[in-house]
Amino acid sequence: xxxxxxxxxxxxxxxxxxxxxDDAVVLVVGWEDDGDEELLDSVSAHTAEVLMGDADxxxxxxxxxxxxxxxxxxxxxxxxxxxxxxxGLVWLLxxxxxxxxxxxxxxxxxxxxxxxxxxTSSISVGADWQAARLTAPKSGR
Numbered sequence: 001x002x003x004x005x006x007x008x009x010x011x012x013x014x015x016x017x018x019x020x021x022d023d024a025v026v027l028v029v030g031w032e033d034d035g036d037e038e039l040l041d042s043v044s045a046h047t048a049e050v051l052m053g054d055a056d057x058x059x060x061x062x063x064x065x066x067x068x069x070x071x072x073x074x075x076x077x078x079x080x081x082x083x084x085x086x087x088g089l090v091w092l093l094x095x096x097x098x099x100x101x102x103x104x105x106x107x108x109x110x111x112x113x114x115x116x117x118x119x120t121s122s123i124s125v126g127a128d129w130q131a132a133r134l135t136a137p138k139s140g141r
Contacts, residue, residue, distance in 0.1 A: 014039065015046040017123060017129040018131070019089050020061055021090070025049045027078040029080050030065035033095075034101070036126040047068075067101030073111035077134070080126065090117070099128050 020026060024047040025041055028040065031052060043063070051059065062080040073092075080090060084124045094108060095101040112119055117134040124132045 002034035009080070009088070012042060012046055012081050014123075015042045015126060018043075018125075019133075022046060023048045024051075024060040025051065027051045027055050027059040027062045027080070027083055029053065029062060030067075030070060030076065032065065034067075034095075034128070035065050036129050037126075038130070039125055039129070048068065055083060057083070058085050059073070059083050059088060060085055061091070063091050065093045067095060068103045068107070069101065069134060074114035077111065077117060081117075085128055092132045093125060093129050093131070096124070096128055096130050098116075099113055 008130045010076060020043060026043055026047050026049070028043075028050060031040070040050070042139045047061075056118065062084055064080050066076060067100075067139075070076065076091070077092070084090065092108070092112070094103050109119065112134055115134075116136060118137050121136050123131050
């Protein structure tokens with residue numbers, strides 16, 4: 001097996017771990033040049049459509065790329081939720097510790113709570129980024 005196909009298979013598995021179905025419409029918010037291009041390519045290859053930035057459509061998932069200098073995270077999450085289908089997924093992608101733009105776990109947790117969400121799982125999505133799955137608490141549904 002060629003090294004490239006192994007990387008491609010790893011990215012396909014990562015997209016699957018994110019819970020993104022092949023028929024999903026995914027909104028990407030906060031994308032900049034420092035984002036993980038391979039992850040974005042994988043999401044594009046394994047979902048129905050990827051919308052960048054502002055969109056008017058309801059989506060199945062939102063990938064929110066956020067850095068410590070991007071402004072108020074709670075506001076950014078609330079904006080992302082406004083585009084999300086009732087059963088949709090929100091993944092918050094932040095730089096890993098030691099990387100430019102890293103946010104402390106306490107900062108992230110506070111913003112997530114202010115937005116009325118909770119972190120249900122976290123995964124590594126590359127050398128520079130980590131992802132946290134966010135959901136509304138069950139009592140709030």
